[in-house]
Amino acid sequence: MELNGGIILLLVLLPLMAVGGVFIALKYMELQRLREEREWEVKKTTRKEITTVRLRAYERLALMLERTTPESMIMRLTADSNPALLKPKELETLLLTMLRAEFEHNMSQQIYTSEELWDHIIFARDEMAAFIHTIAEHLPEDASGTDYATTLMKAYSQNGTTPHQRVMEELKAEIRHIV
Numbered sequence: 001m002e003l004n005g006g007i008i009l010l011l012v013l014l015p016l017m018a019v020g021g022v023f024i025a026l027k028y029m030e031l032q033r034l035r036e037e038r039e040w041e042v043k044k045t046t047r048k049e050i051t052t053v054r055l056r057a058y059e060r061l062a063l064m065l066e067r068t069t070p071e072s073m074i075m076r077l078t079a080d081s082n083p084a085l086l087k088p089k090e091l092e093t094l095l096l097t098m099l100r101a102e103f104e105h106n107m108s109q110q111i112y113t114s115e116e117l118w119d120h121i122i123f124a125r126d127e128m129a130a131f132i133h134t135i136a137e138h139l140p141e142d143a144s145g146t147d148y149a150t151t152l153m154k155a156y157s158q159n160g161t162t163p164h165q166r167v168m169e170e171l172k173a174e175i176r177h178i179v
Helices: 005-067 070-080 088-105 107-112 115-137 145-157 163-178
Strands: none
Touching: 005 070, 005 088, 005 107, 005 115, 005 163, 070 088, 070 115, 070 145, 088 107, 088 115, 088 145, 115 145, 115 163
16 A cells, blocks of 8 residues: 555654644743743732832821821920910911821822721811811910910820821721731
8 A cells, every 4th residue: 555645744744743732832831831920020029019118108197197196286386486476376277287288298198098097097187177176266365375285285185095096006907917
């Protein structure tokens, strides 16, 4: 029985094509594995960098909370001016301006926090503004800036757990989840 030239060619080419197909499939799988490894490395590096940035954001928010307590704001004001020379309404305006400026300076940090934590930070800011205003409203007309500052700090320290303290605890809890 004589084999046709085409059949011989087919018998030679079929095994070569099968080996070539297996080779191509193996190479494809290897390249896919290498791509996945690179993607995993990039994700790992990115996650580490993002965690570092998020931790810095939480540090800034913690500092903001500390800087917006009455005692801290008044201490910074007394370094610049004498509260005794200011009227309570003037001191109130300065404190509200400081509170607003501190918040606006750190507003971009919200992208690193949960929505719930950011809402609580806004609530703490608003509560502090209302507290500053309420104390100023209830002072006698002849009160000095020093009277206002003293009353504000005393009332704040006797206020129990403050919104700032609650937010700080939430902030710490969020940090524990990411580290």
